[in-house]
Amino acid sequence: MPALLRYGLRVARARVLVALVLVAIRAGTVMGLSYTTGQVIGHLPAVLRQGAAVSTLWPLVVLAGLLLINACLPPVLSAVLWDAGSMTNEDVGDRICWPLLAPTGVSHLNDPVVADTRTQARGRIGFAIGAGVRAALGLLATRLAALGSALLIGLLFSWWAALAAIISTLAAEWRLGRTIAEEFAVWHRSTGGHRRADYVFELGLRDAVKELRVFGLGAHLVDRYVREWTQAMVPQWTARRRTTWPTLATMTAHLAVLGTLIWMVATAGSHGMAPSQVTSTIAALLAMGMTFNPSGVAEVARACDAYQAMTGLDGLVAERHPEPNGVPADTAAWPGHSIRFDNVSFRYPGSDADVLSGLDLEIPAGQSVALVGVNGAGKSTLVKLLAGCYRPTAGRVLVDEVDLASLDSETIGGWQRRIAAIVQDFLRFPFSALDNVRLGASHAVVGDEALAEISDTSGFTEVHRKLPDGWDTILDRSFDGGVDLSGGEWQRLALTRALFAVEAGAGVLILDEPAAALDSRAEAEMVDRYIELTAGVTSLMISHRFSVVRGARMICVLDEGRIVEQGSHDDLMDLDGHYARMFRTQADRYLQTGDTRA
Numbered sequence: 001m002p003a004l005l006r007y008g009l010r011v012a013r014a015r016v017l018v019a020l021v022l023v024a025i026r027a028g029t030v031m032g033l034s035y036t037t038g039q040v041i042g043h044l045p046a047v048l049r050q051g052a053a054v055s056t057l058w059p060l061v062v063l064a065g066l067l068l069i070n071a072c073l074p075p076v077l078s079a080v081l082w083d084a085g086s087m088t089n090e091d092v093g094d095r096i097c098w099p100l101l102a103p104t105g106v107s108h109l110n111d112p113v114v115a116d117t118r119t120q121a122r123g124r125i126g127f128a129i130g131a132g133v134r135a136a137l138g139l140l141a142t143r144l145a146a147l148g149s150a151l152l153i154g155l156l157f158s159w160w161a162a163l164a165a166i167i168s169t170l171a172a173e174w175r176l177g178r179t180i181a182e183e184f185a186v187w188h189r190s191t192g193g194h195r196r197a198d199y200v201f202e203l204g205l206r207d208a209v210k211e212l213r214v215f216g217l218g219a220h221l222v223d224r225y226v227r228e229w230t231q232a233m234v235p236q237w238t239a240r241r242r243t244t245w246p247t248l249a250t251m252t253a254h255l256a257v258l259g260t261l262i263w264m265v266a267t268a269g270s271h272g273m274a275p276s277q278v279t280s281t282i283a284a285l286l287a288m289g290m291t292f293n294p295s296g297v298a299e300v301a302r303a304c305d306a307y308q309a310m311t312g313l314d315g316l317v318a319e320r321h322p323e324p325n326g327v328p329a330d331t332a333a334w335p336g337h338s339i340r341f342d343n344v345s346f347r348y349p350g351s352d353a354d355v356l357s358g359l360d361l362e363i364p365a366g367q368s369v370a371l372v373g374v375n376g377a378g379k380s381t382l383v384k385l386l387a388g389c390y391r392p393t394a395g396r397v398l399v400d401e402v403d404l405a406s407l408d409s410e411t412i413g414g415w416q417r418r419i420a421a422i423v424q425d426f427l428r429f430p431f432s433a434l435d436n437v438r439l440g441a442s443h444a445v446v447g448d449e450a451l452a453e454i455s456d457t458s459g460f461t462e463v464h465r466k467l468p469d470g471w472d473t474i475l476d477r478s479f480d481g482g483v484d485l486s487g488g489e490w491q492r493l494a495l496t497r498a499l500f501a502v503e504a505g506a507g508v509l510i511l512d513e514p515a516a517a518l519d520s521r522a523e524a525e526m527v528d529r530y531i532e533l534t535a536g537v538t539s540l541m542i543s544h545r546f547s548v549v550r551g552a553r554m555i556c557v558l559d560e561g562r563i564v565e566q567g568s569h570d571d572l573m574d575l576d577g578h579y580a581r582m583f584r585t586q587a588d589r590y591l592q593t594g595d596t597r598a
């Protein structure tokens with residue numbers, strides 16, 4: 001509780017301070033209510049005897065005032081707590097996202113240990129730490145109220161009874177809190193199973209709605225979700241069965257202690273204890289029973305685990321996936337000479353097969369190189385190495401003869417910002433069309449003329465004409481006035497984004513399957529504009545469509561992890577090797593189907 005309160009005070013100082021004051025008032029009110037209830041009962045004979053007078057009615061007035069405060073406080077406290085929780089969540093969001101976003105590499109994003117720690121830090125149902133700060137303040141309120149009630153019992157009846165009541169309440173709260181915390185812990189440990197179930201759930205609701213209907217997978221998915229969820233819940237149910245009897249025993253003991261104390265107080269009344277004292281003590285004992293807050297205990301325990309995971313996330317990522325700590329370099333004009341793969345081999349972490357082995361490739365600055373190869377040949381992997389997202393297992397990736405592996409993380413970050421790319425699974429932001437373009441270089445200002453020119457080059461202008469609010473149209477139908485784009489239209493927008501990044505100063509353009517979703521006319525237009533698209537930019541084009549790559553001055557063929565052929569289209573056709581075979585296979589298929597693209 002202190003750790004969470006300290007954290008809350010750091011990130012939402014004013015709210016937490018106000019909450020602390022309200023919590024103290026609340027505890028005082030609970031104590032006052034118990035005492036005044038006794039006084040009201042104690043004054044009843046006087047009221048009956050003398051009628052309503054200021055001297056006899058004051059306890060009633062105080063009681064009414066306390067009841068009013070007691071009724072008004074919870075909503076105010078709850079609003080302050082929610083506010084404090086939201087501010088905490090904002091900070092937690094930052095502290096969870098940054099360790100994942102900051103590294104220049106991407107291997108940590110595929111690491112299940114990092115994924116589980118992130119899930120623990122965040123919490124599965126909302127942000128656990130934000131809820132924990134709220135719960136810590138709530139727990140403080142109930143603890144203070146219990147202390148106040150104990151004080152009253154001690155002053156009016158017996159300190160032994162006060163001690164027995166508070167020990168019984170705290171013990172029962174602790175036991176039940178532990179039961180809930182154990183369930184949370186089991187839940188935390190089984191993140192893998194729950195992540196699988198959550199994934200299937202999301203898939204059904206959002207990610208694959210069309211395919212699900214076409215393949216009639218609805219029932220199968222529901223079935224699978226139920227299976228995954230049930231399997232993930234088994235450890236939890238086992239834990240719950242284990243704790244049922246100890247919990248029941250604790251609760252019975254707690255009720256027995258409170259019942260005995262109430263009975264003792266009630267019988268003390270017949271041995272000369274004043275009725276007002278008896279009533280106040282019984283009210284305090286009942287109030288003590290109501291301060292019992294096991295879910296607060298469990299929430300706080302859960303938040304402490306999450307807090308530990310959050311504070312450790314940074315170190316965990318750094319330890320398991322160290323950032324490059326080489327030397328700085330000025331990347332502002334890279335590449336001035338070339339990008340060169342020198343005898344590069346690479347295998348993914350945890351894999352036992354090389355994707356690239358002994359690969360040599362040079363992309364001269366300002367020139368365009370096309371890369372072809374069968375599925376899984378390693379083309380996209382080569383792009384990840386070029387961007388410094390992974391380091392080669394052997395060999396070097398050199399930019400202007402500087403080995404990327406020798407650089408520090410800031411320089412690698414600078415180099416990554418020099419690269420504009422359309423990757424195969426490019427992002428489709430549910431933002432405005434303009435934002436979708438602007439995110440190619442968020443620091444740059446988009447001039448209208450430049451935007452129109454880029455949009456002409458990428459072929460997006462004709463799509464833009466149809467947008468109801470032009471560049472401001474939101475590209476997601478689930479928002480008011482939003483529209484959906486077709487796959488090819490999205491691809492043209494992604495190309496616009498990459499070209500905008502080039503316009504804003506990126507020196508390298510990577511086009512990974514830029515025509516995959518384009519129709520034959522749009523593809524032909526793109527081929528015609530290819531020279532214009534890549535003029536003066538160092539570019540790497542990857543495509544399975546030979547019609548797209550054949551215009552490139554240099555085409556490289558990737559096979560079995562290395563470049564096996566390179567040259568112009570005519571050179572490679574004359575060589576009559578891999579390229580010529582693949583080209584003829586595709587051309588024959590197009591001729592058979594009447595398509596003349598190849």
Ligand SMILES: Nc1ncnc2c1ncn2[C@@H]1O[C@H](COP(=O)(O)OP(=O)(O)OP(=O)(O)O)[C@@H](O)[C@H]1O
Nearest residue numbers: 110348351355373374375376377378379380381382
């Ligand atoms: N993150 C990863 N972890 C482990 N293996 C991976 C990972 N990404 C890709 N691979 C493997 O690396 C190999 C090369 O994949 P890559 O995506 O580079 O091929 P590609 O030539 O781009 O294929 P395609 O033409 O189908 O896009 C594949 O066998 C793939 O399974």
